[in-house]
Structures are given as structure tokens and as C-alpha cells.
Amino acid sequence: MPPPPPLLLLAVLVAAAARPGCEFDGSLAGECHRPPAADSATCVDLQLRTCSDAAYNHTTFPTPLQHRSREAVETSSEYILLSVLHQLLEGQCNPDLRLLGCAVLAPRCEGGRVRRPCRHVCEGLREACQPAFDAIDMAWPYFLDCHRYFKREDEGCYDPLEKLRGGLEADEVLPSGLPPTFIRFSHHSYAQMARVLRRTAARCAHVARTYSIGRSFDGRDLLVIEFSSRPGQHELMEPEVKLIGNIHGNEVAGREMLIYLTQYLCSEYLLGNPRIQRLLNTTRIHLLPSMNPDGYEVAAAEGAGYNGWTSGRQNAQNLDLNRNFPDLTSEYYRLAGTRSVRSDHIPIPEHYWWGKVAPETKAIMKWMQTIPFVLSASLHGGDLVVSYPFDFSKHPQEEKMFSPTPDEKTFKLLSRAYAEVHPMMMDRSENRCGGNFLKRGSIINGADWYSFTGGMSDFNYLHTNCFEITVELGCVKFPPEEALYTIWQHNKESLLNFVETVHRGIKGVVMDKYGKPVKNARILVKGIRHDITTAPDGDYWRLLPPGTHIVIAQAPGYARLIKKVIIPARMKRAGRVDFILQPLGVGPKNFLPGLRRTGPHDPLGGASPLGEGTEPNPDPLRARRQPSAGGSKPWWWSYFTSLSAHRPRWLLKY
């Protein structure tokens, strides 16, 4: 709770309360609604948490809703509504609508005068956001009545969303005649990026949604857009892919590529592009355009062309996020020499938590616990090449040393899927950007390029089932705006082709003889010392190169089951290989000793249920869309009645 206002403020409030103001308006459940007649006022500090990011910092009492103190505002159902609007509308129309509400609940006060928000802003939002309210069966809030609490431009109104627009209002208004799916090949500020993601998710609501995996050090949401035939849910045997941009804040092309990809996937899906429809119907794709939005701000302040090699690379704590993950590769090299000890799914060593762990890093690790990712790419800039694990050299003194994983062949296949359809990576001229990788087909083992520890890709491979590659998109880390369209043209096919490789190899379900899924069963492939484990539904995905493989499924208490699998060279759909395990009569003798799964200390708070709970803070509204027990009231009603003495009957449609 915020601290109580100082005595001086209370005195102001008492004085304000003595003013003439309210007359009863019988139409609306007892609230007092008549806006004060005069615009002159006493300005006080704006201290409302929900409105702390408004474009102004002074307000006044009484408010247009006749609240006469901060406490009165904070306990009102109008304020509670604004505080939970984001969750209620699942991110749609926010923070826009919240800031619009703040402009009424805590009016802007400047130089002893109250300023009113603009009617046209209100009307625009009402048009865009009414469907979101309809979707949850909620009436448009009375205090967002555009004709009552807002003013026209010629009456001297202000735009309550000016901070969000960042002075780029024109950017949001598309020239008439262009389809709403038009992609603007420009750099995107944080607010613009968030808006594109949310608008795209709203436009493609049946196959997309946005969610946050946590916040950056400076408090920016790490926003993800997800594409799937059933957004928000893991489907049995549907593989999950993630693409991450801007882990280094000054390497910005990846951020833009993912913003464009977001719009491309949505529009092509709607236009009926069969390839994109097939992809979204068979794959769950998560795009995180900016893993380091704070670093981006530093780099963007310098701008394209002026950005130094490292300005903005780190997060706001000065941590390089791609050096901040637990070093499991050293542990791997130690374990790899011991037979019959597993060297996959290595736990995070406890001493890792004694060091500085960035919130961005933590958010990614928690995300990886929550979703059974199969494939991933991290998009960088500064060179033109695809690199793959290990990034940390097997000899600590060797800065450049070929250090393959047991899945070398698969990683090469994944990297080539990106590089071989990229016209610049396939360009034969040696003096081009990345020309020194030409002879290797523009792919390289990370440690063979340069060795480093604490990278994200090694962590993906050694801690989870996910295979991650690193893509360097070009030699300029912060390209000028006019180069962005060409970069997109060069990478579009690569991105799609890469995501499609998640359907290589085999997948299936491991169950017992009663058909019950066996979670955490191990899928072993002979000759590749790296096991994959089944997800909670018993499903698994094993990326594999073409050829003949001996595959074994194994779980404690069951007899191991061996199958021979042949993957033809051109097969582009994962072959389905299910395993039905028979119980062992005499206990889990047949099971190799495993590593300790979770330490006594789990700072990530353990895994959330699959495909849910990806937002960092669970809250009462998460149980949404459950019919309320009390009869015909909408599901959200009980939340308001439990928190406020004033029942917001104005939110009910009937």
C-alpha cells in the first residue's frame, strides 16, 4: 500500500472537499457524476500507483467523479477496474484504456487549472475496444463516456496517450487504402512494439495472444506473442518453438525481424496462405522480439549509425545477458567422462544463485520451465553467420576449439535450414559481410568461432529438451531504417524454414498399458548421448537427422522399450513413434541413475502448469471464464464485490 498523504495534503483535501460539486445523478447507482463547472483548481502530486505512468504528475480534488481524496479514489470500484483492466481484457487495449481512465479519475492539473482529455482519443479507443468489453460481457464504463468527461480540441483538450505515442502519432495512422496488416519497415520504440504485438494478437485473436514472461530490470514487460491454433494451451504432440530477439540491446535487427514476422504470420494466415496456415495449425510459435528492452533504449538514444559497438549491449544492471546463464557446459565436460551418468538435463548449481542473476535471465529460465520447447533461435547482429552449441570450448584455455554436442549432426541440419535459404549467407563473394564463414557454408560451431561461458544456447541444450541456434543477422548492429526492408527480405524465408524444422525427426507419446501418459520418461537414441524427456502429457519430440536410429523409451518402474526407426532423407513431417511401457515386476532396476532434478533451493519457484501461468504474477482474475456460482452474473463480478463496498452495477449489461 502507498504511504498516507502528508498532513499538508490532507489540509488541501479538506479545503477541496468543502467546495460545491456534486449533485445526485439518479441514473447511475448512486454515484455523483456532474463534472465540476470551473476548471480552476489546486494542483497536488499525482500519487496513484495505477496512474503513475501518466504523461503528467499533478492532479486535483475533487475529481470529475467527485472523489475528494486519494483514498476515495483508491477504494472506488472505478479505480479497481483500471487496476485490473489489463488482466480482464487479456492485454487488449492496454495501457491505452487505463491511461484514458486515469485522465478522468485523476485529472491533469497544471498551473492551477484542470485540463481535460480529448474526446477524439476517447472515441477512437471506444471504437477499438468495445469488442474486448463485449467479449467479457461487460458494459462500457460510464466514466469513459466520451461526451461527458472529455473535451473537443477547440476547447483546449490534451491527448492522455501522448507519452505512449512518443511523438509519433502519424506512425499509427495508416494511409487510407492500405490493408490493416500493412507492415511498416521502421524501427519500433518499446510502446510501438507493444502496440504492434497487441494489435496483431487482437486481429488474429483466434490464433494469437500476447503475454509477458516477466519484467526487465527497469520494469518493462518482456512481451511475447504466441501463434497457435489454440492460443494459451499446449496441445498433445504439437511442438513448441521460440524465437528471441535483441538479447543484446544494441543488436536490433532481430527485434525488428520478429515484429515484422508477427504481422506477416497474422496477415498471411488471414489471407489463407496454405503454408502459414499449416504451420500455425501444427506448431505453437512464441516470439519474444526484445529480451533486453532496457539496453535497446540506451542504443536507440544514440540511434542508427552512431551506435558504438557495445552501447546498450548489456541490461540496465550492466550484465551481458548472453553470459548470465548458468555455466552447465563445464559441468557437462566433467560428467561426459563418466559412463552411465547422464549429461543432459543438468540441474542449475546452487552457487549460480549467489551471483548476480538478471531478471531477464530469470524470466527466460522460468519460461523454459513452463513450456516444453523443442526448438529455438536467438537473433543477434555484428556478423553474418549461424552458430550452434557448444559455445564454451571443451578446453578452458582454448579460445577457439571445435566443441561439438552429441547432436552435432542435428545442429548442423538446423543451422543449414537457416543459412541455405539466406541469399547473403549463400553469396559466394569473400569480401562480403561474414565472408570468412563462406567455406563453412555460413554455419559454425560456437566455440570454434570464439569461446564464452554462460550463454543461453548451451543452457537450453544442457538443462532442457530445447535445441537453440544463434543467428548473426548482419555486420551492422543498429542498421539504418532504409536497410530494414532488405534485411527482412533476406531473413523471412530463413525464419520460416527454420521454424519448420521443428517437424524433423520423430515425436510421439509414452504411456503405460492403460493409456495413461508417462511424464519425464526418457527417450534415448543409440549413439547420441543426450536424452530427451517426455512432457507432462507424455508427449515428446526428438529432432534427428535422416538415417536409421535405434530409439529407446525408459521410465522408472517400467521395462525399457526399443524401436528401430528409419527417417528418409526428405521427410519433413516428424514420424510418429509411440511407446507403450510394461511395468517391471521388481521395481525400477532397469533405470540408469539420474541426476538430482531440483535442488533444495528453487529460486524460480518451480514449474507452472504447462501452457498456463506464463505470466509472472498469478492473481484472482486468472480463474477467468469460469461461470460464477451465484447465478447469471458474469464471472468477474464476484471479484469486484469482494474488493469494493461500492458494487459497480454500471459494469453489468443488464
Ligand SMILES: [Zn+2]
Ligand atoms: Zn549479440
